[in-house]
Amino acid sequence: MIGLVKACALGTQHLAAYAIINMSIAAIIVAGGSGQRAGGGQPKQLRTLLGRPVAAWSVETLARHNGISQTILVVPETHSAGFETLGADRIVTGGETRTRSVLAGLAALSGSDVSHVLIHDAARPGLTAGVIDALIAALAEADAAAPALPLVDALKRRSDGRLATVPREGLYRVQTPQAFRRELIERALDAARADLVDDIEAVEALGASVVLVPGAARLAKITYPEDFAYVTQLLSPATPPRIGKGFDVHAFGPGNQVRLCGIAIPHDKALAGHSDADVGWHALTDAILGALALGDIGDHFPPSDPKWKGADSALFLSEACRLAAAQGYCLTSCDITLICEAPKIKPHREAMRARTAEITGLAQDHVSVKATTTEGLGFAGRGEGIAAEAVAVIAPRA
Ligand code: MG
DSSP, rough: EEEEGGGGGOOOHHHHHHTTOOOOEEEEEEESSSSSSOOOOGGGGSEEEEEHHHHHHHHHHHOOOOTEEEEEEEEEESSSTSSGGOOOOOEEOSSSSSHHHHHHHHHHHTEEEEEEEEEEEETOTOOOOOHHHHHHHHHTTSEEEEEEEEEOOOEEEETTEEEEEEEOTTTTEESSEEEEHHHHHHHHHHTTTTTTTOHHHHHHTTTOOOEEEEEGGOOOOOOOOOHHHHHHHHSSSSSSOEEEEEEEEEEEEESSSSETTTTTEEEESOOOOOOOOOHHHHHHHHHHHTTTOOOOOHHHHOTTTGGGGGTTHHHHHHHHHHHHHHHEEEEEEEEEEEEOSSSSGGGGHHHHHHHHHHHHTTTTEEEEEEEETTTTOOOHHHSSEEEEEEEEEEEEOO
16 A cells, blocks of 8 residues: 555644554664765765754754654764764664665664664755654554655656656655664565665565655755755755854953963963953853844853852853753854964964864854954054954754
8 A cells, every 4th residue: 555645634643643552663863874975075974064963953853753762873884983972862883785774773673662663864854843743643554654755847768869758647756764663674674685775665575555644845865065055955944043243352460371262371471350261252152142132241240240250251151052042043153263462372273163162062163263463553462462253153943
């Protein structure tokens, strides 16, 4: 049986089907390929898409869904660093083909009470809770289910130099996640060809009942370099980003080190201030608050309050990020410019970027730290203090 279940035909009793018929559903997210066709010098599953690694999008959507009891991320045999922080319950190593990677994910479930599985390509970051709902509902009445879209373009077949029109009625583009009874997909993949590209094909061969549920344009797969721009556009929130700018100055006083963007740098002076006087992070904190139109750092952490005496400015920066999250935003990139004659910034720049990324939750390639002098002019030129400027871009959380 192959039928297209319309979303509108799924009553609420269907959407809660997994609870009623007592399914235990695991999600296997396949990120096992090297992803080199997509370019970028690293696996496409780890490239940053709108502030998050590609694979994190699917892992988070599946992990957040009430119907999914556990998430298993299947990673490449090499390049496994970077996958640990994506939020999957378990990480297993894949094989040399997609089918072997799926089998590795299924093997991780052996001995568990999992009755059904959703198998998803990490390269399709645009998964929604609605698609997962529809798949689970379909499993109440079928052995397997997959999201699919009808073809809208005309289809042609070239043969012997001549074009012929292929009727498109009854043809679908099938996406992932694909949903199965666990025992069925294990049996089907054990018997399948090694070069299988679609798990549904394996269960079709066993005569299983398959239901197609409405797919989504945003479930598009990232395969080639140009797909990044297309998928970024598909997943970009309709609300535009907001931009904030911050500026701060601290004077030098006696001491033997300065703290800039979270890094202690030996110097023959220190920056004077009520907190740790981290001028770079103060400017960034102000930039984030500015983007939120929530006043400035002094409003939130008044220098008159003794509790901020000597405070680590990481507190200010993480509070600004928390305020952004509370308003439904997240920081998506920042650019900090430190203005001084000394100390030299460049040897510490990468450490500053890494520490700023750590506190803000940004990928390091979305954190910029730059430095300039003022050619000996003004207070910075005379070595009386350090100034910093920062720009922050925040965007609605997807
Ligand atoms: Mg300050």
